[in-house]
Amino acid sequence: MDIQLQLNGAVKSTAITITGSKSESNRLLLLQALYPGITISNLSESDDSDAMQKALSGNGEVIDIHHAGTAMRFLTAYYAIQEGKEVVLTGSPRMKERPIGVLVDALRSLGAKIEYAENEGFPPLKITGQKLLKNKVSIKAGVSSQYITALLLIAGKLENGLELTLEGEITSRPYIDMTLSLLNEAGIENYFEGNVITVVPKSEIVGLASKIVVESDWSSASYFYSIAALAGEGTSMRLSSYKKNSLQGDSALAVIYKGLGVDTVFEGNSILLSKASASKSIDLDLNDTPDIAQTIAVTCFGLGIACSLRGLHTLKIKETDRLEALKTEMKKLGAKIKVTNDSLILEASDVINSNIAIATYNDHRMAMAFAPLAIRVPICIQDADVVSKSYPAFWDDLQVLGFTVNRH
Structure with a gap:
């Protein structure tokens, strides 16, 4: 049209x-999938948030998020910790041209099992969910804040939490701050000191912290x-x-x-x-x-x-x-x-x-x-x-x- x-x-x-904010909504939808006690109001009506909801509620072996870049990054981390679940995460032709190697390398260093289904460094990804026991990782900070956010969103569910070291100049710092603020709002303890972000493990979320307005x-x-x-x-x-x-x-x-x-x-x-x-x-x-x-x-x-x-x-x-x-x-x-x-x-x-x-x-x-x-x-x-x-x-x-x- x-x-x-x-x-x-x-x-x-x-x-x-x-x-509602697409950025806030997609972060909260992933947190809600990890912590079902969370309730969200004023969710975004965007295609990206719709893609996130469908991906998180689906049981298929192939997850197609079309043009939703945020969903691709966040879901890569999410499925990496879904023990026993194997998925292929794919998207539009343009999505297959958007690099994701920095995030995949970081997740692999934590113990994740992720393979490239077509071209090295790009979606689609074949992800086999694992229990990740390692808790220290470094990532380049100047590529995309969404890679960093993807790691932070799953960090509370890691058995030993996460210590994330950012290398180089940080891009889009407010988006990282947004993620950490939403974690705080949900009751997931975190610290950002110098170039290191620490997230404390959190098994479940209940009470006032579970009700979040976008x-x-x-x-x-x-x-x-x-x-x-x-x-x-x-x-x-x-x-x-x-x-x-x-x-x-x-x-x-x-x-x-x-x-x-x-x-x-x-x-x-x-x-x-x-x-x-x-x-x-x-x-x-x-x-x-x-x-x-x-x-x-x-x-x-x-x-x-x-x-x-x-x-x-x-x-x-x-x-x-x-x-x-x-x-x-x-x-x-x-x-x-x-x-x-x-x-x-x-x-x-x-x-x-x-x-x-x-x-x-x-x-x-x-x-x-x-x-x-x-x-x-x-x-x-x-x-x-x-x-x-x-x-x-x-x-x-x-x-x-x-x-x-x-x-x-």
Whole structure:
């Protein structure tokens, strides 16, 4: 399904309720599978969380998680400790191109039995569940925080817990902190000192720690920040449900978008976004928040301001090579943009070509990041239903704000 998108008139000031965080939901779903006493509310409605639930509840010998990268990493660790169970964990053609060797090596060093079913270092994986008695492992910290999280989520169920040493500069530190905070919330004791994380064994979870509420997804909020930045004077919108002291790294949006002309006010469990004046250029290190890089780059283009973004090396191994995809699609629109393996530089420009068809590369964030440009020019988003990966109601919510959404 393609969507022709445009805005006639002004963005409506209204309230939007956003589904629970995919990142929190998938961590909690795996913890719930390990500790059945846990109950979860406000779960994400995303395809990724649906894939996690189906994989964890299924009894088949082949588990296909399609495009769900988080599920691939987390379930690799999960099935490694399911004694006596043998599965093949596979996914989409793109998933088979996404490296997983760092995590497999770490699990093997703990005693896991994992084989590559096709290509060395990549899914699919043949996993034979074992009791893991070793409790010390080292892992490169600069590749993907999801590898680290996968180990931390199973750590409490290991007989001797886990002592995890991180080697090198840590990527996406907030996602590791989120995992540790959720472990704490569930009553699983852990310590992060220097470059070593220690998780104490925990056999079961009961009582207050078993009832956990998922905060709404901050990554999904980024698209509304972009809309607020590109909208006219007097625009405001309310998003819920959000916490001021969020576990999610992407809550940095509230600070980052101040420079892009959006004020954020926390009121109860919601945030109120309103239009303000923007800077003439921005320079950001997004090492801790790479998932909002696409949205920020497109916002800057829509505002006609320059931006320099760094710390983007993990974008090369996402649903697509997001840096190359951004460059290709933004150039169609008239942008002057350069990318390297870990950075993006956009020149200020007042030119935005209209009625351009944006390819989405099976990547939900490509579809949603470009959508706010419809405030400036009519735009076509190809394969627009890819948004179901993280935000199935996205196009409906844009209609609530006054966008014309023609599906064809």
